[in-house]
Amino acid sequence: MKTNINLNQLLDEIGDAVIVADAKEIIVLWNAAATRIFGYSEEEALGKSLELITPERHRHRHSEGFSQSMATGTTRYGSSLLKVPAKHQDGHTLSIAFTVGMLFDENHQATGVVAVIRDETERFAQERALKQRLAELENPQS
Numbered sequence: 001m002k003t004n005i006n007l008n009q010l011l012d013e014i015g016d017a018v019i020v021a022d023a024k025e026i027i028v029l030w031n032a033a034a035t036r037i038f039g040y041s042e043e044e045a046l047g048k049s050l051e052l053i054t055p056e057r058h059r060h061r062h063s064e065g066f067s068q069s070m071a072t073g074t075t076r077y078g079s080s081l082l083k084v085p086a087k088h089q090d091g092h093t094l095s096i097a098f099t100v101g102m103l104f105d106e107n108h109q110a111t112g113v114v115a116v117i118r119d120e121t122e123r124f125a126q127e128r129a130l131k132q133r134l135a136e137l138e139n140p141q142s
Contacts (some may be wrong), residue, residue, distance in 0.1 A: 017117040023070045023110060025050045025063070037119045039089030055087045073110040075100055083120065095124040
């Protein structure tokens with residue numbers, strides 16, 4: 001069944017960020033939700049490294065894991081939902097949740113990754129506040 005779905009329109013209409021990076025961690029696709037979440041326009045993000053949104057303290061570990069995935073063609077996370085900090089354009093830290101998928105060429109060589117990302121900053125803060133309040137209620141100070 002053939003549909004008349006415009007994939008570019010679909011990518012720009014969904015609420016989650018969709019980011020594609022090539023095998024060298026260079027951003028090659030950045031949708032409208034990525035701009036809303038991270039603050040960078042498509043023009044500012046395309047051609048830049050994923051370090052753009054990776055907090056400095058996590059860059060080395062991220063880069064090692066990314067290189068390993070490109071070399072092996074696998075990600076240890078599979079379809080698991082990952083929850084990590086990220087960096088907004090203005091420098092503040094975000095809490096994001098995302099899934100990642102490997103991309104391959106016709107010879108099954110890894111060519112990059114696609115990530116579908118949701119901003120969980122507000123939900124994470126609410127959850128942390130609830131846990132803190134629960135701890136206070138369980139251990140009242142006399």
